[in-house]
Amino acid sequence: MFDEIMAKFEGSPSQQAVIRLLLERGFSVNDEGRVVSGTIEIPNTQVAREIGVDRRVVDSTTSAILADEELRLVFQNISQIPSLMDLAPVIDLSTLTIAVRDAGQKGIVASVTGLLAENGISIRQTVSEDPEFTDEPRLYIVTDEPIPGDVLNELRELPFVRKLELQ
Numbered sequence: 001m002f003d004e005i006m007a008k009f010e011g012s013p014s015q016q017a018v019i020r021l022l023l024e025r026g027f028s029v030n031d032e033g034r035v036v037s038g039t040i041e042i043p044n045t046q047v048a049r050e051i052g053v054d055r056r057v058v059d060s061t062t063s064a065i066l067a068d069e070e071l072r073l074v075f076q077n078i079s080q081i082p083s084l085m086d087l088a089p090v091i092d093l094s095t096l097t098i099a100v101r102d103a104g105q106k107g108i109v110a111s112v113t114g115l116l117a118e119n120g121i122s123i124r125q126t127v128s129e130d131p132e133f134t135d136e137p138r139l140y141i142v143t144d145e146p147i148p149g150d151v152l153n154e155l156r157e158l159p160f161v162r163k164l165e166l167q
Helices: 002-007 013-025 042-049 056-066 069-075 108-118 149-156
Strands: 034-035 041-042 093-100 123-128 137-145 161-166
Touching: 002 013, 013 056, 041 042, 042 137, 056 069, 069 149, 108 123, 108 137, 108 149, 149 161
Parallel strands: none
Antiparallel strands: 034 041, 093 137, 093 161, 123 137
16 A cells, blocks of 8 residues: 555655655645644644755645545555653563564564563554554564563564564
C-alpha cells in the first residue's frame, strides 16, 4: 500500500515527503484540505517547515489527496496512538526496539511477547510499525523493568531478529 501511495506522487519528491510525514505521524486530511490530528488543525506552514518544503507543496498534496478517492479514504481515516516510547525514561520504563529481517513474517509479535511473558516481564505497550508504510519497520516494546541479559540473548537468537536496541 505504501508503494502504491508513493507512486501517485512519483514525479514530486517534495509531495512524497509530505505523504511520508502524514503517514509517520498519523495525521489526517479533513474535507477542507487541512492537515489535522483529531480535530486540531496543523498549519500547512508548520508541516512545510518540518520537512523543508514550501507551504504550497503541502497545499497541492492535500488537494491531490482529496481528489483521489483511494487516498481520501486512507488520509481521512488514519489516526495516531499515544506512545510511551519517549516518555519511558522519564517514568522509569524500559524500551526495547527490535529490527527484523523480514517484517512480513508471521508471528513476530507473538514470539517476542510470549518470550517476555514466559520470563515474567510485564509489557506496558507494543508498537509495531507497518511494513506497508515504512521502509524499515521496527517493533517497539515498553516494559515496566529492564529486560535481563539472558532474556535479551534469547530474543537475539530468534531467527527473525536482525538487531536489538535498549533505551
